[in-house]
Amino acid sequence: MREAAARLRAAGVRAAEWDAELLLRHVLGWSRADLVARSGEPLPADAAERFGALVERRAARVPLQHLTGVQAFWRHEFLVTPEVLIPRPETELLVERSLELLPATNPALVVDVGTGTGCLALSIAAERPLARVFGLDLSPAALQVARRNAVRLGLEARVDWRQGDLLAPVDELHGQIDLIVSNPPYVDPADPLEPEVRDHEPALALFPPGEPLSVYRRLWPQVAIALRPDGRALVEVGAGQADAVADLARAAGLVEVETWPDLQGIPRVVGAARPR
Ligand SMILES: C[S@@+](CC[C@H](N)C(=O)[O-])C[C@H]1O[C@@H](n2cnc3c(N)ncnc32)[C@H](O)[C@@H]1O
Known part of the structure; x- marks a missing residue:
């Protein structure tokens, strides 16, 4: 996640740390709490690969929401497409x-x-x-x-x-x-x-x-x-x-x-x- 955040920061992404965390959680299907509690677990190989691919697309400045497919608004989560x-x-x-x-x-x-x-x-x-x-x-x-x-x-x-x-x-x-x-x-x-x-x-x-x-x-x-x-x-x-x-x-x-x-x-x- 640290490496991903550095990659995103270098590409000019503003909230690099947050985006790196969100993309990793998206790939793993984990909550914030999971991330804290399970941070010692090794990353499954396919998840590492998918995470890397998403980070590269985010570094190319594709919006985070086009990668996760959703955005929170008011009390709900909305599907988002281009x-x-x-x-x-x-x-x-x-x-x-x-x-x-x-x-x-x-x-x-x-x-x-x-x-x-x-x-x-x-x-x-x-x-x-x-x-x-x-x-x-x-x-x-x-x-x-x-x-x-x-x-x-x-x-x-x-x-x-x-x-x-x-x-x-x-x-x-x-x-x-x-x-x-x-x-x-x-x-x-x-x-x-x-x-x-x-x-x-x-x-x-x-x-x-x-x-x-x-x-x-x-x-x-x-x-x-x-x-x-x-x-x-x-x-x-x-x-x-x-x-x-x-x-x-x-x-x-x-x-x-x-x-x-x-x-x-x-x-x-x-x-x-x-x-x-
Ligand atoms: C700024 S977006 C707002 C989308 C959404 N209401 C929101 O607040 O996130 C403007 C929307 O208006 C639509 N739109 C643009 N011109 C329009 C028109 N002449 N008549 C109706 N809808 C139009 C666009 O397709 C787009 O979905």
């Missing part, structure tokens, strides 16, 4: 705010735009058993991953998956939706990006077409029609985008526009309401 964005910890803020807006005793109608792994739609569905949840994505491949995650979590009867552009797939529900959540593509391709992101995560999930705010510019006017009166929307934004995205929400006729910071203090979520 077709979907790897769920990020800051996105958990969207779940937190959503749960504050959704009383557990109400059968709310919730729509997640650009669902990817389904991490938002499924986390909300799991926490709010009475909610009816839709997960939408332009990418059919992403929706397949989201469906597999729903089955794994036993939530397949609770979430409908639909393919299409922004809110178009649920046009029959326009005017009735209680809550819309979205973590849309907002990365500027001119920004410096780690090779794990730039070379391995789907461009459709990262980069908006044209300019960095183009998806919000199209999304807010659709939100203003799709929400029920007094319904709410919460979107994630990139660092430095919150004020401009809040202005776009107001320009679309939405009210009670607010922003919330993530754990690093970066304004990360913009919320808005349809007037009553």
Whole structure:
């Protein structure tokens, strides 16, 4: 593990020790406790070989989650493939705010735009058993991953998956939706990006077409029609985008526009309401 960590550090991997440990545990199927208790055992030959191969792929800057196939988010573990964005910890803020807006005793109608792994739609569905949840994505491949995650979590009867552009797939529900959540593509391709992101995560999930705010510019006017009166929307934004995205929400006729910071203090979520 020490050798692997040194190899990863030399390749520029940030959390080299952690990644080396995780890959070794992945190969052995061991918990952290196993690693402490069984560290005297010799490594089976095939495990050593598989570990070495994974470390080489990680040193080539393949994301850890593409090697282990999973990422933890909120209270669950989600399957991850190269077709979907790897769920990020800051996105958990969207779940937190959503749960504050959704009383557990109400059968709310919730729509997640650009669902990817389904991490938002499924986390909300799991926490709010009475909610009816839709997960939408332009990418059919992403929706397949989201469906597999729903089955794994036993939530397949609770979430409908639909393919299409922004809110178009649920046009029959326009005017009735209680809550819309979205973590849309907002990365500027001119920004410096780690090779794990730039070379391995789907461009459709990262980069908006044209300019960095183009998806919000199209999304807010659709939100203003799709929400029920007094319904709410919460979107994630990139660092430095919150004020401009809040202005776009107001320009679309939405009210009670607010922003919330993530754990690093970066304004990360913009919320808005349809007037009553
Ligand atoms: C930043 S990822 C978010 C994935 C997931 N919700 C999360 O938070 O981890 C954005 C998602 O939006 C989808 N997407 C991009 N453009 C879209 C569009 N015009 N309509 C619907 N979905 C879109 C991408 O395929 C991708 O799955």
